[in-house]
Amino acid sequence: MPDMQQRKRPKNLNLFTIRLPVNAIISILHRMSGMVLFLLLPALLWALNQSVQSAASYAALAAMLQHWLAKLFVIGLSCAFFHHFYAGIRHLAMDVHWMTSLQKARVSSRLVLCLDVLSVAAFAFVIW
Amino acid sequence: MLIELLTKKYPGMRLWLAQRFSAVVMAVYLVIFALLLLLKQPVGYEGWLELMSPWWWRVFTLLFFISLVMHAWLGVRDVFKDYIFNLGLRAVLQVLVDVLLIIYLGWAGVILWSI
Numbered sequence: 001m002p003d004m005q006q007r008k009r010p011k012n013l014n015l016f017t018i019r020l021p022v023n024a025i026i027s028i029l030h031r032m033s034g035m036v037l038f039l040l041l042p043a044l045l046w047a048l049n050q051s052v053q054s055a056a057s058y059a060a061l062a063a064m065l066q067h068w069l070a071k072l073f074v075i076g077l078s079c080a081f082f083h084h085f086y087a088g089i090r091h092l093a094m095d096v097h098w099m100t101s102l103q104k105a106r107v108s109s110r111l112v113l114c115l116d117v118l119s120v121a122a123f124a125f126v127i128w
Numbered sequence: 129m130l131i132e133l134l135t136k137k138y139p140g141m142r143l144w145l146a147q148r149f150s151a152v153v154m155a156v157y158l159v160i161f162a163l164l165l166l167l168k169q170p171v172g173y174e175g176w177l178e179l180m181s182p183w184w185w186r187v188f189t190l191l192f193f194i195s196l197v198m199h200a201w202l203g204v205r206d207v208f209k210d211y212i213f214n215l216g217l218r219a220v221l222q223v224l225v226d227v228l229l230i231i232y233l234g235w236a237g238v239i240l241w242s243i
Contacts, residue, residue: 035207038200041232049239051176058173085158088151095148 022109030087033080040077075124082119086112147202150195157192177243186240193236197229 020028050061064070090108094100099108133141170179180186204225212218 031203031207034200034203038204041196041200045232045235045239048236052180052239052243055173058176085155089155092148092151 021106022113023105026087026090026109026112029083030091033084033087036077036080037084040080071127074127075120078123079116079120082123083112083116086115086119143202146198150199150202153195154192154199157188157195160188181243186243190237190240193233197233201226201229 047061050057052058065074090099090112093108094105099105132138134145164179168175168179170176180189205222208218208222208225212221
């Protein structure tokens with residue numbers, strides 16, 4: 001009964017016991033932010049269209065973006081954008097064999113996180 | 129060596145490079161866009177149109193969207209390959225994404241040349 005034996009094997013796949021290293025966090029966030037940006041592409045194109053169609057549609061879009069919920073949404077989008085941007089530049093740097101040692105990769109990961117936070121904070125400050 | 133990697137013998141390398149190249153195009157575009165916003169400080173609808181309407185800027189913006197579609201196509205493809213194991217479902221989703229991206233690109237072109 002190999003089936004029964006297999007079922008009795010102890011399982012230890014409690015994901016909370018596995019802590020992702022900072023490099024892996026940056027990497028998975030790059031992928032997630034990329035998907036978010038892809039999914040929100042139609043919203044971006046719609047906004048671009050509204051902004052150039054006419055003075056009235058521009059004003060309507062500007063008024064809509066004044067709402068605090070819309071601002072919160074745009075700030076959320078900026079999180080995805082800034083992370084994808086900085087982490088992407090980090091990946092490009094690694095593609096040309098720059099900052100590839102483990103120690104340097106950790107430093108650049110932390111740098112990406114810092115730039116994310118600073119950029120989103122600055123962006124939020126400007127639009128609010 | 130590099131040239132050989134880009135021949136038909138290694139199609140994956142060309143896709144890999146296309147993803148990097150499109151990323152660089154978008155990064156350059158966005159940095160220039162941010163600088164233009166900072167330098168020109170466009171005000172209202174007229175200012176925004178003035179910023180967006182030069183033909184070379186529209187061409188550059190279309191280039192940005194072409195890169196975006198290329199980049200998103202490759203990126204979403206990788207994500208599907210990693211997480212969707214049912215080949216039929218993956219194929220259907222991939223076609224859906226392909227069609228969407230082509231529509232987005234056409235839409236971007238229409239928007240840019242209606243300015």
